[in-house]
Amino acid sequence: MSLKIIFAHDLNGGIGQNNDLPWKHPPDYAWFKAHTLHTTIVMGRKTADSLTKALPNRRNLVLTRHTYERVGFSVSSLEEIFEKAKNESIYIVGGTEIYTIFWPYTRDVYRTVIHGKHDCDTFFSPSFSALTLHNRTELEASETYAAATFEHWINPTPQAFPT
Numbered sequence: 371m372s373l374k375i376i377f378a379h380d381l382n383g384g385i386g387q388n389n390d391l392p393w394k395h396p397p398d399y400a401w402f403k404a405h406t407l408h409t410t411i412v413m414g415r416k417t418a419d420s421l422t423k424a425l426p427n428r429r430n431l432v433l434t435r436h437t438y439e440r441v442g443f444s445v446s447s448l449e450e451i452f453e454k455a456k457n458e459s460i461y462i463v464g465g466t467e468i469y470t471i472f473w474p475y476t477r478d479v480y481r482t483v484i485h486g487k488h489d490c491d492t493f494f495s496p497s498f499s500a501l502t503l504h505n506r507t508e509l510e511a512s513e514t515y516a517a518a519t520f521e522h523w524i525n526p527t528p529q530a531f532p533t
């Protein structure tokens with residue numbers, strides 16, 4: 371199977387602010403949920419801290435160099451995630467430290483571009499030059515959320531998982 375990255379960034383490449391999302395964007399939350407429901411999701415400890423609880427109906431794996439004991443979360447390791455990804459689709463759900471580790475090995479990238487520029491302190495702007503666009507959907511702004519572009523990119527030649 372494969373590793374998949376899912377993330378949302380604004381026009382500056384910003385993804386986070388004060389260990390939270392910089393925006394409220396229900397259509398992006400719905401897109402995220404539609405992709406990740408009933409899968410294994412992998413997040414860094416800081417992203418796990420940003421959640422009020424584990425995301426329901428998903429296996430919530432956390433990467434940390436310390437202990438992390440919280441209902442609904444299980445600590446994992448890079449080795450274990452690469453091993454699992456041989457047999458199932460695993461979604462890497464952030465933040466920047468964790469996206470950066472898995473980016474070279476990832477086949478599918480689900481990117482939401484949140485239009486506009488938001489106050490952010492965490493950024494993720496990888497190169498898409500080796501990837502091909504599989505599909506793209508535009509969403510108009512409403513009174514309560516920004517316009518957004520939903521994209522699915524594929525890396526045809528991800529690196530082999532480290533052994």
Ligand SMILES: NC(=O)c1ccc[n+]([C@@H]2O[C@H](COP(=O)([O-])OP(=O)(O)OC[C@H]3O[C@@H](n4cnc5c(N)ncnc54)[C@H](OP(=O)(O)O)[C@@H]3O)[C@@H](O)[C@H]2O)c1
Pocket residue numbers: 376377378379384385386387388389390391413414415416417418420433434435436448463464465466467468469471492
């Ligand atoms: N817009 C989006 O799509 C999106 C998605 C997710 C998150 N975010 C945002 O991103 C921000 C957090 O991102 P971040 O980059 O600061 O933190 P992060 O990637 O969520 O977590 C970093 C932590 O992961 C652990 N870690 C990193 N490398 C590791 C390794 N090789 N082995 C084991 N553990 C490792 C460390 O935990 P320990 O310190 O415990 O050892 C490290 O402090 C927040 O603002 C969040 O809201 C945005």
